[in-house]
Amino acid sequence: MARKTGSHGDITGPKVREVALHLIARHGFAAVSMRQIAADVGVQAGALYRYTPDKQTLLFELMRDHMDALLAARAARGEARNVLDRLDDFTRFHIRFHSERPDAVFVSYMELRNLTPDNFTKLEGLRRTYEDQLEAILKDGVAAGVFAVRDTKITTLAIIAMLTGLTTWYRDGGRLPLDEIERIYIDMVHGAVGMAQG
Template structure:
């Protein structure tokens, strides 16, 4: 398929993704048309298909990119103390997601709009990240520093709580991001029965 005259894939491609991210987060995937995305980018609707197969592919690409960046950015030292590893996870999760509120919203709220095949692939990436926290909790239970009856449930509860910060925290408010991270570290430690 020929590229639209004057377009540049290295510029227009990212603009298409950025426009889709903004519109999906604001209006919801189902309410956004390819025509609206094209208007936001400033191209004809037909030109979008030089950069994506369809709207579903755009949604999947946004989720996949977010989760792959998350997995690539997180570093854990299995030999470190489980309490230190848990503190690092809390700080990392809140900090990483704070900078990407639209991507976080889409990654959690638009799962229902994925095809079964795309859902399975995204779910596998999510599970890889969840497994990192569960490994920390399992190490703490094995070491006698965490008291968690079911590490899978605790993992899901902690991630849900931490992810929620991106929905309400705004820079310039009463607390800094560092303050919020510090308080959440205390909350999570208490939730898994670690003394603060």
Template sequence: MARTYGSFSQNTAPRVFKTALRLFAQYGYAAVSMRQIASDVGVQVGALYNYTPDKQTLLFTIMRDHMENLLNAWEGRPQSNDPLVRLKDFIKFHLTFHLHKTDEVFVSYMELRNLSEENFVVIEKLRRNYELILEHILERGSNDGVFHISDARVTTLALIGMLKEVGTWYRPEGRLSSKEITNIYQDMVAHFLGVDSPVMPANR
């Protein structure tokens, strides 16, 4: 491929999105300028507009890609019929994904209000679909008598809150590994849902 105007080109597209993601996570969408993104990528500001029609679309693309990756990754997994196994699978999946995609998760949560109305609708629907995965697992387990839940909706949201919180304090070099955290959470949540016997295949 021919170089254009003396600059390296074929890697720019992914670098634009990665840089924007990192800066949005650190400073917030509204506080980051296109000039700052360009500077960190190592191009002039005009070049960015080869990769996005505007700043808003840059944010939207980042959030949509993340949510679709998340949903597709879950759908692509083998699904157990046992509610407790399914729940533990979900916790492991959620934590693995979220502890390794901290910027994406943070931006997708924090920048909802900076989406245009039409973009917000799209992202909110994807987000809701993800919450429904957990909600359905809980409903199923509750109906089967495996989980003991007083108010299903409140319990779902409380669990989501618990799981979301992890992203705010986890550090790869911290006291607990992502595997240890997963185990603690799996036990904590099972206990929380009043599961009778904690006897389970280990390290599922």
């Protein structure tokens, strides 16, 4: 085999992460070897350690980057005026963001148990920050008398679980366009917060 020399660091670095995310989503962190990742990237296993100190750090950074991107994208959206618009905006945002990144979503929700305790705690903090944004909307809606919610914490988790479940079956070019799916979920979210549908 010919040896590839030369500088490809700015290409290889992102590619390592992309390949690792895809393989881990497909087979699980523990089931994927550094050699498999290297093979798909097109380098030898040893070369990977130019881009990550170890396998655990690679996993953590994939998950942290996903949560950072989620929070950043959310922060970049302007806040709507009334609670119902804010709720609908959250629903739409969550569906769009998650449906566009099935691998990252899968990894971020499934590989928590493979993080070291330290890394787990950090990621939980980010996840919690996101959940709190929805719970704040629910609380405001209840205070305004617009939503009828028995328990904002449980309703928050239930809505997020319902919305995120989409990623287990949604595929581009499926039976229904994403616009229509969004409408269906918005109706169900309205129902879950105690509003009549319309």
